[in-house]
Structure formats: structure tokens, C-alpha cells
Amino acid sequence: MPVSRRRFIKLGAHAAFGGLLVYTLRGVLPQPGSRPADAQGDDAYDQYRPQDHDWAFVIDTMKCIGCGRCARACKQENNVPWEPDCNRTWVERYCFTEDGEVHVDSPEGGINGFADEPLPEGVKEERITKSFFVPKLCNQCDNSPCVQVCPVAATYKTADGVVLINRDKCIGCRYCIQACPYGMRYLLPDEGVADKCTWCYHRITRGRLPACVEACPVGARKFGDLRDPKGEVSKILAERNISVLKPDMGTKPQAYYLDLDGAVV
Amino acid sequence: MDGFVFPNEAEVQWSLLIVLYPFITGLVAGAFVVSSLYHVFNIKSLKPVASFSLLMALSFMLVAPLPLLAHLGRPERGILIFLTPHFTSAMSGFGYIWLFYLVLLLTETWLVFRPDIIHYAATIGGLKGLVYRALTLGMPSMSEDDKRFRETAIKVLAAVGIPSAALLHGYVGFLFGAIKANPWWSTPLMPVIFLLSAIVSGIALLIVMYVVVMRMLRRPIDHACLASLGRWLMAFLVIDLAVEGLEILSMAYESEESWEVVSRLITEKIPVSYFGIQVLLGSLIPLVILGAVAAQARKGGASAAVFAAALLVIVGVFAMRWNVVIGGQMISKSMRGFTSYVPPLGGREGVLAATVLLALPFYIFSTIVSFIPPWQRAVADEGEAEAEPAEGAPAWEGADSRLRRGDWDWEEAVRR
């Protein structure tokens, strides 16, 4: 028999109130999503104000010797799986040959350097005209396509210019991996969430440099605060000719390259 | 692996299940368009399949989120798409668009079959009768007001459903088309292409299912209706082919930096799937067949040809989804190489899983029609012009006489 309007409204009100009650009391329930502590003292971070900083990265391709120490230090620092398809940063080698072809390779991301690796397939050493290394890492784009396409807003850009991923929100849809023009993202195999280079956020917020910058023996990687006009990075951006990767994409990368060859994509 | 790919690109991220999802939502959109062509535009020749296609759309709609859910790295968090959507992302549209459209489909189905449900609820007993009585939602009869309301509501829902169906599949197209990082995907035409191939696949599957189901039940096939469906299929196929052709032609003509890898993709990596199956087998040959059928202008007798063309189209559209999803990911973002993908047999995203997910809608459909068979309406559709037989085809039974007596047995009908 049909429900009378009054009873119906009463029922609805009870249900709504009950729902709100549960929602308010959620603090009493055990919280899902809390991780075992991997954390280290918060004191330095408590003094850190993200809005006072604007981080930027500079890569001098002419200095890179392809030793791979950066890639190695990164994996150690950030507990990145050592499998080949999880790379927060890597080094590519470009070989130009006499016939005008460009050959690129990056054996395991350059983690073991290039000393024991053969030349790219089909390249004979005597035919090489020009050759160099290019380190790559997340550009922390100002107009980031990965932030734009995340369906649950799990990835976001901080006030100090770093794009981070909230591992508690990420649903592992991999749309961000598709959207990144630079191939910087990957799926963490065990956790099923997206991951990428964070410019060692846990180091730069405590006054240090990213692990790859510290590991580089020749100063090919530089890191600094654009708000500091006397800093090395600010000076380079003010005085030298710089370029970025895939500028036509409009992503506004914050990782700048010196002496970047036009063939580098 | 061929050439140079970025270190993170060794594995293809969006697997066979993501090929399945646009295929399934495409079928939904296509089937619903047919249903709405009748309910909104009064295309009389499509009346026999109007309710059939509605149920088909519903069956596939219920299965649509499953391949997505199975693909997620964290499926248990899938609900976040509904709770914390990020509206700059095309994918966040899935939650509300799918939900809205599901509600619309459920409502329209309920309204369309309400007379039948009421009739069965009154005449059939036992467990099945209980289900019918539950389906009446506590309203076991229809007043004249209700009947009038039903007519209007169906029309409204069917009308609203057309742009919703367009949105349901258009957003998927936009999801791919808006990714500037991938040259094979990035084009403003992608939503249009997806939508057109969706309609095409929906009509084609409808043709196939209609013929198969009617044959299984040994019921007469409305050949005029099939011929009409064939003509609609041909029309949409022409437009679909034109837009797809325009897209690839534009790319080839403008010959941008990415054209080098894209042309290598379609000529070296997926030529069989692209030129062989999608274009030739799935579009051109069916077009020729359907064109011949239409040109002969016979109202019946060409059903076998239409059926064959429809089968080819379905295969072609599946290949198109594969070519877009997998093909696009085969191109490395370094523009200098390709990865490869062979779906595993087992596992969460394997061929077996995909087969089960594709079979599921048919299972759901058979369950639904065991309750509300669209070819055996209990009560003649009210408010419509009295059913006049379509030329050269047997008329729909307005009401089966045995049904009126309340002792109709569906299972027995099948066995006979």
C-alpha cells in the first residue's frame, strides 16, 4: 500500500540524520590509510614555508659523463624498486652517425653507467660524428597535464612548485602516466599507485639538495630557488641560453637545459 | 621493443580491459540511439526492435564499469571517482555520466515495460510473481493519468537519452583525444569518431542479437525492420568512415613531427589490424554489402547479407578500439621507437577475463528477458497508432491469447 507522505518524510529525515551521525563519528573509527611510520623528524619541516620558495632545476648536458651515479643515488634515496621499468630519473645517450641518423639508448636507465654497455644497436664507433649524454627527470611542469587528468585529484602541485602524488588517494587508473609527454611516471608495482620523481621533496624542504644533484660528480645537475636572485640557478636562467623539453606542449617545465641539442625529445 | 623507448615505457599501461570498455559503452550508445529513433522520431520500421534494443543497452550498461574496476591499481578506491571527482579530468566524468545514464535507462525500461509488469504481477504466481510484484514498486495498476504520463515520460527520457548517450561515449573519445602527449590519440575529432563508431557497433550488434535471439526462440523475424536497420547502419558507417578518413588524411598531409612514428605504427606495427580488419573487413566490405542491399530496395530476403555485414562491422569496431588504445601506447613518447603488447591469457587483465566480461551482458540480457520479453508484449502499447503490419512482414502480436489467460510459459515457448 502506498506510503503516506508524512511517514515518508519522517523516514527520510531519520536516515539522513543517521548518515550524518556516522560521518561525524568517523574519528572514533579506526582510520584507514594510515601508513607505518617511514617518517623522520618533523622539526625542520615545521619551519618550512612552501610559499617562500620556487624550486627549479638546471641540467648542463655538456657536462654529463654518463656515469649513472644520479640514477643509482635516486633509487637508493627514494626506495624505488630496482626493476627496470621504475625510473624516477635516467640518462640517455645520443649518437649521431655520418648518415645523419640519431641513435638513442638508455640501458636500464643508465643505472650501471655506460662503461660496460655496447653502443646503440647498429652504431659503429668510427661512424659517430657527435655524441653526448642527456639526464632526464620530472620537469614539475607549471601547466602540468598529469595534474589536469587525474580523476580524483590525487596528484597536485605544491606552493613551492613540486608536483606530488597522494598515495592514499591514487586509484591506479594510470591516466597520468598516459598524459605525461615525457614518460616520467610509472606505476609502483606493489602498491598499485602512480609514482614519479619528487625532486627529493624530503631533502629540499630540509635545506638539502636532491640526491641526484649531490651525487653528480661533474656538476651536470643543478638545483636552486628562483626566489634567491643570487643563487646559481637564478643566475644561469638570467644569463645563459636555456631550453626545455617539448616546449610546444605548453607544459611550462621547470627543469631547464643548457646546450640542449635539437634532436633531444 | 623497437628503437628507443623511455625506460618507463617498457610495459603498456592500458590493457585489453581498456579496449573492452569503449567497446561496451559504444554498444550501449548505439543500441539506445535505435530505441530513441523509434520513441522520439517515430521511425515506424524500427518499432520491432525498440524495446529489444533498450534491454540490450541496459544489459551492457550494467557491465560497463567492470573492466574499468578490474583494471585499477587500487580497485577498492574506485568509489573515489564518485566521491572526490576532479572535474578537469575527462575520466572524472565517468562516475556521474554513467550513473545518470544508468538511472535513465532503468527508468525508461521500467516505464516501457510497466504495463507488462503489472499484468504479470497480477497473473503469475510463485517466486517469479514475487519479483514482478516487487517490480511494480507498490503501484499495481495504472490510471489514465498514469498512462498519459508514461507516454510523455518515455518520449522525454528517450529524447534526453540521446545527448546523454552521446556524452557517455563522447567523453571517452575526449579522454583519448585530449591527450596531447600521444600523437595517435590527440585530435579534436576523437569524440566524434568514437561516437560514430559506437552507434555503428550498437546497430550492428542489435542486428546480430535480434536475428540470433529470434532464431533461438523460433519466432518470426521482421525483415523490413532488418532492412531498415541495415540502411541506418550504412548511413552511420559512411559518416564514420568519412570522419576517420579525414583524420588520418589530415595527419598524413600536414606531416608534422609525429607523423613519422604514426605512419610507421600503421604501416609496420598494426597494418593487419588497421588496414585489414578495421578499414577493409570492418568498414569497406560491409559498406559494399549494405549498399547493394539498399540499392536493390527489396524489403525482405536480404537479411542474411545484412546479418553478415553487421558481424563484420562488430569485428571492425573492436579492432578500431584495439588500434586506438593499444596502438597509441605502442608509440614511445621519445618518438623514436615502439613497444609491443600481447595480452596474457589469465590474470586480472587477461584474455579469459575479457571473454567473461564480454559474455556477461548476454547472460544479464537473457535473465532480464526471461522476466520481460520484449517480443511478447502482454499489453499492446498504449497511445500509439494501432499496430499495422510492416510491409511484407508479419505483425507484432499485440497480445498473445494464451497470455491473456494467464498460463503463458516462457520456458515452454523456448523448448517448442
Place this chain on the structure above:
Amino acid sequence: MSFVIRAGLMLVLVIAVGGLLMRTMTASVSVGLIGLTHEDNPRWWATRTIQNESSAACVECHKPTRTAITASAHATVDCESCHGAGSEHIALARSGREAPLALADARDLCATCHAALVARPDGFPQVDPATHGVPAAGVTSSCVSCHNAHDPGFPPPLKHPLDGRADCLACHGPDQWQPVPPSHADRGADSCLSCHRPEEGT
């Protein structure tokens, strides 16, 4: 018409209540504006454990080595890039326990940077690891037997003072106990000191 309103209200209610319940069960620790902000997440990232202490931390115990290296050609080489991540070692050492850092074989380790590769900048010191410093076929010597890793120089400075050692060839002649490598075959005995200078500068 009433059933439409009823059904509609019911639907809205079910979705709202169901949604709130779901949200409660799946919410992460920080709710923010129903999870639309990330108040806690930057903190989570900022408080991860630091694995690589910078070279500045090594000075605490290893001052002389650090002083030497900062004045040498290896000034920009991080201690940890050769010796491995140091956080654990430092933590243990500070509590009085020894934990020596393992070092890879010198030839492989040094070759990572110094093996001659066509892609490396021309001005960068590179050698062919197969032939450089190999006294005889099949005999491999470690890089550190000639080069001091913490003060490499180029060419390598002498490891010993010259007092009482006027005749280089007495120890470094072809048949002596530490012969010069084959790369020195064309160099005269009187030119040793033109490249090699003793560390103490006598």
C-alpha cells in the same frame, strides 16, 4: 505523478546516505574539504627518511680525507657516490658502532666515470680500462695502486718521498718489483719527475 517524486526522493536519499557512508570508510586520514585538499600529503612527502647524507656529514669523523678531497680534482665527487648511502653508517657510528661501507672493485668503480666513451666530453679525463695501467697482459692492477682516490691529480703524484731514492728505475725498471706500465714504454728514465711530483713536494 506522485510515484515519480517518491522514487526520485528515495534515489537522492539513498545516494546521499550511501555516499556519506562510503566516504567514511574509504577516506584517508585527512578529510579536508571532503578530500579535495591535500593538507597532510606534502608533510608526508617532506618527512620521508633521508638515505644519503651529504658529504658535509662525513666531515664529522673524516676531516683529513675530506680536506684533501675538496682541494683535489675529485672535489665535486660525493663521498656516497663511491662509498654508498651513508645514513645508516653515520647513525651506527654516532652510537659507537663500526659499520664500514663496502667499496666496489676499484677498476669497475673508477671505470664508471673514467672509461673512455665517445659520448663523454672531450676535456674529461678518460682512459681505456683494458690497457691503462696494465703492466703486462693478463695482469690487472687496481687503479688505487697509482692513483690516490681522494687526491687523484693527473698524472698521479708520488706516494712516497724521494729521499734516498734517486734512481727511479731501481724499483720501477722493467724487471724490478713494481715496473712501469706499458704506456710508459716510450718515455726516457730521466723524464719521470717531469710528470710525477712527490706529495710532500720535496
